[in-house]
Amino acid sequence: MEDKLIIGGKELTSRLFIGTGKFASNKIIPEVVKRSGAQVVTVALRRMDFDSKDENMLNHIPQDCILMTNTSGARNADEAVRIARIARAAGCGNWIKIEIVTDNKYLLPDNYETIKATEILAKEGFVVLPYMSPDLIVARNLRDAGAAAVMPLGAPIGTNKGLKTKEMIRILIDEIDLPIIVDAGLGRPSEAAEAMEMGAAAVLVNTAIATSDDPITMGEAFGLAVIAGRKAFLSGAPAVKDFAEASSPLTGFLRS
Amino acid sequence: MNIILNGKNTELEKPVTLLELLELKGIDHEKVIIEYNYDILMRDDWNKTVLKENDNVEVLRFVGGG
Numbered sequence: 001m002e003d004k005l006i007i008g009g010k011e012l013t014s015r016l017f018i019g020t021g022k023f024a025s026n027k028i029i030p031e032v033v034k035r036s037g038a039q040v041v042t043v044a045l046r047r048m049d050f051d052s053k054d055e056n057m058l059n060h061i062p063q064d065c066i067l068m069t070n071t072s073g074a075r076n077a078d079e080a081v082r083i084a085r086i087a088r089a090a091g092c093g094n095w096i097k098i099e100i101v102t103d104n105k106y107l108l109p110d111n112y113e114t115i116k117a118t119e120i121l122a123k124e125g126f127v128v129l130p131y132m133s134p135d136l137i138v139a140r141n142l143r144d145a146g147a148a149a150v151m152p153l154g155a156p157i158g159t160n161k162g163l164k165t166k167e168m169i170r171i172l173i174d175e176i177d178l179p180i181i182v183d184a185g186l187g188r189p190s191e192a193a194e195a196m197e198m199g200a201a202a203v204l205v206n207t208a209i210a211t212s213d214d215p216i217t218m219g220e221a222f223g224l225a226v227i228a229g230r231k232a233f234l235s236g237a238p239a240v241k242d243f244a245e246a247s248s249p250l251t252g253f254l255r256s
Numbered sequence: 257m258n259i260i261l262n263g264k265n266t267e268l269e270k271p272v273t274l275l276e277l278l279e280l281k282g283i284d285h286e287k288v289i290i291e292y293n294y295d296i297l298m299r300d301d302w303n304k305t306v307l308k309e310n311d312n313v314e315v316l317r318f319v320g321g322g
Contacts, residue, residue, distance in 0.1 A: 019320070019321060019322025020320035020321060020322070021319075021320040021321045021322045022320065022322075023320060026320060029320075042321055042322055043318045043319065043320065043321050044318070044319050044320065044321025044322075045289075045316055045317075045318060045319070046316065046317065046318075046319045047262045047263070047314065047315065047316055048262065048283060048288055048315040048316060048317050050262075050281050050282075050283070050315075055287075056286075056287040056317060056318060057317075057318045057319050057320050058318050069318070069321075070321050070322065072321055072322075082294075085296065086289060086291060086296055086316065089289070089296035089298075090289040090296070090316075090318075092318070157322065158322075184322075204322070206321075206322030207322065210320075
């Protein structure tokens with residue numbers, strides 16, 4: 001069966017996107033990428049700390065990955081646009097995850113500023129994937145502003161709570177003719193599979209892999225769950241029923 | 257001479273180029289990106305750009321992120 005995910009003109013080999021934050025050792029990232037099958041990998045841009053020996057994250061990301069810089073740290077559209085332009089000028093391609101946050105407790109995205117940044121960057125030729133609070137009208141605005149996909153949160157970043165926004169995401173999948181990528185909050189492979197079974201185009205996972213005891217195996221588990229969930233979605237799950245319906249024939253019983 | 261380096265006032269004894277500034281700070285310049293007065297400066301221009309009073313320099317690098 002043909003089942004392609006095409007974003008920004010690229011046919012993707014995996015529906016699992018992974019983030020590179022919070023790994024105890026960045027040296028294992030190439031193996032996490034390999035075993036999870038992930039192709040799209042996110043990074044962040046920060047000021048150099050002159051007092052510590054920093055390593056360059058890009059050294060740990062396999063060459064054949066699609067780099068997606070996030071705009072974390074941005075508090076408004078202008079700051080996000082600045083980060084995106086720097087990332088592109090630095091040779092990191094034109095995929096950008098817009099992440100605009102002003103709330104420090106729940107790290108929920110500012111949808112209004114996100115729409116503004118999406119519009120500016122899409123016009124400049126970026127492949128724009130905005131991280132957003134799931135809301136149908138906002139998603140429509142993002143689509144109209146030129147987003148390449150829409151990335152609603154399942155739960156607040158790093159909480160591992162799973163698909164708390166499930167019904168709102170279901171509405172986006174139903175109504176928005178763009179890939180819907182569940183980003184943030186997924187804590188278990190089963191939750192990634194659940195999102196995929198619903199028809200999400202992909203999921204983005206960082207904390208659940210990076211902070212597990214064995215990130216390489218957890219990455220693989222998420223990769224498998226995403227494949228399983230996608231296959232289930234394409235297979236058309238039968239309806240849920242209130243009453244039992246026997247799986248074995250109801251005739252020919254061996255009774256006296 | 258005073259410049260703003262990564263958001264902080266920084267005193268320089270004499271005018272230097274951006275490349276010399278990185279060397280002063282012990283930074284491996286292969287790994288960084290420079291924004292000079294809010295414009296991204298290409299690598300080839302780093303040794304041609306002499307810092308002036310009140311210049312704003314951001315030395316940036318990629319880190320892990322989700």
